[in-house]
Amino acid sequence: xxxxxxxxxxxxxxxxxxxxxxxxxxxxxxxxxxxxxxxxxxxxxxxxxxxxxxxxxxxxxxxxxxxxxxxxxxxxxxxxxxxxxxxxxxxxxxxxxxxxxxxxxxxxxxx
Numbered sequence: 001x002x003x004x005x006x007x008x009x010x011x012x013x014x015x016x017x018x019x020x021x022x023x024x025x026x027x028x029x030x031x032x033x034x035x036x037x038x039x040x041x042x043x044x045x046x047x048x049x050x051x052x053x054x055x056x057x058x059x060x061x062x063x064x065x066x067x068x069x070x071x072x073x074x075x076x077x078x079x080x081x082x083x084x085x086x087x088x089x090x091x092x093x094x095x096x097x098x099x100x101x102x103x104x105x106x107x108x109x110x111x
Contacts, residue, residue, distance in 0.1 A: 005029050005038035012045055021047035024082055025094065027065055030054060030073040039081040046087040050094040051075050065094060 012020045022045045029035055039046070053071030058064045068075055079091065 005032045005035055005042075009038055009041050009045075012042070017044045021045045023048040023050060024078070024087075025050040026073050026075060026078050027052050027054065027094065030078065035078070036081060039078075039085050043085040046082055046085050048089060049079065049082050049087060049091045051079075051091045052094045068093070 008022050012022055014020075022042045024039065024042075024046055027050070029038075032038065051068055052065035053068050053073050053075070055064055055066040055071045
């Protein structure tokens with residue numbers, strides 16, 4: 001989903017659901033006050049769920065993704081929203097680590 005979940009739906013709804021889908025990335029939407037409504041609105045369009053955690057303190061706004069359980073995101077709750085919206089696929093782990101002044105993105109894997 002876009003950094004604000006509603007914007008993803010606005011864009012996606014311009015096309016047929018079998019043509020344009022939505023990826024829910026918990027790192028970008030966990031804080032969205034309208035998340036429940038917008039994930040439900042995306043029913044039939046959710047194509048993937050990217051999971052990681054928001055570390056506190058955050059080492060880097062973009063490259064500071066943490067391992068699930070190391071931060072403050074309620075991943076199980078967001079997964080339940082996505083499941084309720086009809087998604088039946090796997091969660092994909094997304095992690096980015098910034099160390100020693102360089103960035104290294106980990107390859108996603110199915111979970």
